[in-house]
Amino acid sequence: MKYFFNMKKVTAILFLLCLFSFSIFNLFSTYIPLNKAISIKKQNTNELIDTIESTMQEEVLGKFYFIEGYGYLQKLLNKQEESNLExxxxxxxxxxxxxxxxxxxxxxxxxxxxxxxxxxxxxxxxxxxxxxxxxxxxxxxxxxxxxxxxxxxxxxxxxxxxxxxxxxxxxxxxxxxxxxxxxxxxxxxxxxxxxxxxxxxxxxxxxxxxxxxxxxxxxxxxxxxxxxxxxxxxxxxxxxxxxxxxxxxxxxxxxxxxxxxxxxxxxxxxxxxxxxxxxxxxxxxxxxxxxxxxxxxxxxxxxxxxxxxxxxxxxxxxxxxxxxxxxxxxxxxxxxxxxxxxxxxxxxxxxxxxxxxxxxxxxxxxxxxxxxxxxxxxxxxxxxxxxxxxxxxxxxxxxxxxxx
Known part of the structure; x- marks a missing residue:
């Protein structure tokens, strides 16, 4: 039982390390486009928040590898819909x-x-x-x-x-x-x-x-x-x-x-x-x-x-x-x-x-x-x-x- 819980801890730590590492690399990859987006003049607070959110979503590191992977899984499952039927x-x-x-x-x-x-x-x-x-x-x-x-x-x-x-x-x-x-x-x-x-x-x-x-x-x-x-x-x-x-x-x-x-x-x-x-x-x-x-x-x-x-x-x-x-x-x-x-x-x-x-x-x-x-x-x-x-x-x- 102790071995089981130790393995869960190791898995959780590895997952957090991967997540943290990805976040760091993602921040570096989005820095230039994000800086360019927020430098646009005459943005009010709401527009600035929307700009940051949309830029971060569009510039996610390896975004399209994730999309392709998810899409291929849906194809294997013979799904006829994606994005909650959108x-x-x-x-x-x-x-x-x-x-x-x-x-x-x-x-x-x-x-x-x-x-x-x-x-x-x-x-x-x-x-x-x-x-x-x-x-x-x-x-x-x-x-x-x-x-x-x-x-x-x-x-x-x-x-x-x-x-x-x-x-x-x-x-x-x-x-x-x-x-x-x-x-x-x-x-x-x-x-x-x-x-x-x-x-x-x-x-x-x-x-x-x-x-x-x-x-x-x-x-x-x-x-x-x-x-x-x-x-x-x-x-x-x-x-x-x-x-x-x-x-x-x-x-x-x-x-x-x-x-x-x-x-x-x-x-x-x-x-x-x-x-x-x-x-x-x-x-x-x-x-x-x-x-x-x-x-x-x-x-x-x-x-x-x-x-x-x-x-x-x-x-x-x-x-x-x-x-x-x-x-x-x-x-x-x-x-x-x-x-x-x-x-x-x-x-x-x-x-x-x-x-x-x-x-x-x-x-x-x-x-x-x-x-x-x-x-x-x-x-x-x-x-x-x-x-x-x-x-x-x-x-x-x-x-x-x-x-x-």
Missing amino acids: IVKDEKGFLHYSYFANGPNPVDELVNNMSVLKNSIKDKEIEVVSLMPPDKYVRGYTQFSKGLPYNYANETADDFLEGMKNIGINTIDFRENLQVSGIPQDELFFKTDHHWKIGTSFWAYTELVKEINKDYGEGLDPDGFYTNLDHYNQITYKHSYLGSIGRRTGSLYSGLDDFTLIYPKFKTDYTYYNINNTEEKKTEGRFEDALISTYSLNMGDIKYSLQADKYFAYLFGNHALAHITNHLQPEGPKVLFIKDSYSVPMASFLSTVCSEVYLVDPRYYKENIIELVNELELDYVFVSFYPPNLTEEFFSFDKTPISH
């Missing part, structure tokens, strides 16, 4: 963000904000159009195992689009023709990410051009040159992409996606500008020089860094405000996207038939979006949020938005 795997192996819900979320406040946006635009010639990208849960295709949660995002989107019709705002629902797009259903979305694949985004761009021409007689791309995928280069990076959900579960649990970069073969000439608070960026040249960041495409086996997220190769990711000028389409329409990340590649492709494309993200833009609309010379305002983002955070058009 992440679920459907029967085709696709990962989804989810939560338990009894029905669709209320949309009355969102519809009201859209009405305020429309009625506050001084130039009544500007068309306000609500775009609805598809949720990763595709009706008639996606199936969850019994007991896994469903978030009713599609039903929320249905209610929102009905509200748009009631206030006289035109809608384009990309969900309607998704299953007859010609894209195999298992190629519509990334398995490890919540976004649609770049090929699906390109298809949505062609649908958007068709709908604009039909509804507003715009006459964009009359010979179908710019909307023909044959006139674009496609480079596929095999087993190279770990999306935002996969970075939380580990690649051993989720697997890796292929990533296909699409960009024009034809002559292009752009100027691109973006701003985030005080940081600005300007690029010029061909589509692939001005609108695509090759940094994430050349990071090799580095999968976990946000800088390695290949989806955000387009337009260098999300920004408070971005502006694309197409010098070869001076007579094309001028459009503004009030958007989430789904619209980034789609807007990039739409720029081939537009003279100017603006993108504003309510999560990061600290000014009044309605005032911005009234300052710009525009033909269209596209409000584009995919179904799970139909929340008040994204519809803060006339007040300071809440930022993650």
Whole structure:
């Protein structure tokens, strides 16, 4: 019995030594990023605490080895969920963000904000159009195992689009023709990410051009040159992409996606500008020089860094405000996207038939979006949020938005 208790003591001491040693090494590894994070000016006490907490969580020594190990254990156990059912795997192996819900979320406040946006635009010639990208849960295709949660995002989107019709705002629902797009259903979305694949985004761009021409007689791309995928280069990076959900579960649990970069073969000439608070960026040249960041495409086996997220190769990711000028389409329409990340590649492709494309993200833009609309010379305002983002955070058009 004495031997038994001695062994327990030795085990406890060794465990505490390992824990203490790890804490010391972890402190050293997080010192530089933590010091950089807390040196940001104008942080109040709550913001400073949040900054320290988030930095320590993101910079844990060997963080992704722990994630991979835990994910592999879940795979061995044939688990179809992680993070207390926040992440679920459907029967085709696709990962989804989810939560338990009894029905669709209320949309009355969102519809009201859209009405305020429309009625506050001084130039009544500007068309306000609500775009609805598809949720990763595709009706008639996606199936969850019994007991896994469903978030009713599609039903929320249905209610929102009905509200748009009631206030006289035109809608384009990309969900309607998704299953007859010609894209195999298992190629519509990334398995490890919540976004649609770049090929699906390109298809949505062609649908958007068709709908604009039909509804507003715009006459964009009359010979179908710019909307023909044959006139674009496609480079596929095999087993190279770990999306935002996969970075939380580990690649051993989720697997890796292929990533296909699409960009024009034809002559292009752009100027691109973006701003985030005080940081600005300007690029010029061909589509692939001005609108695509090759940094994430050349990071090799580095999968976990946000800088390695290949989806955000387009337009260098999300920004408070971005502006694309197409010098070869001076007579094309001028459009503004009030958007989430789904619209980034789609807007990039739409720029081939537009003279100017603006993108504003309510999560990061600290000014009044309605005032911005009234300052710009525009033909269209596209409000584009995919179904799970139909929340008040994204519809803060006339007040300071809440930022993650």
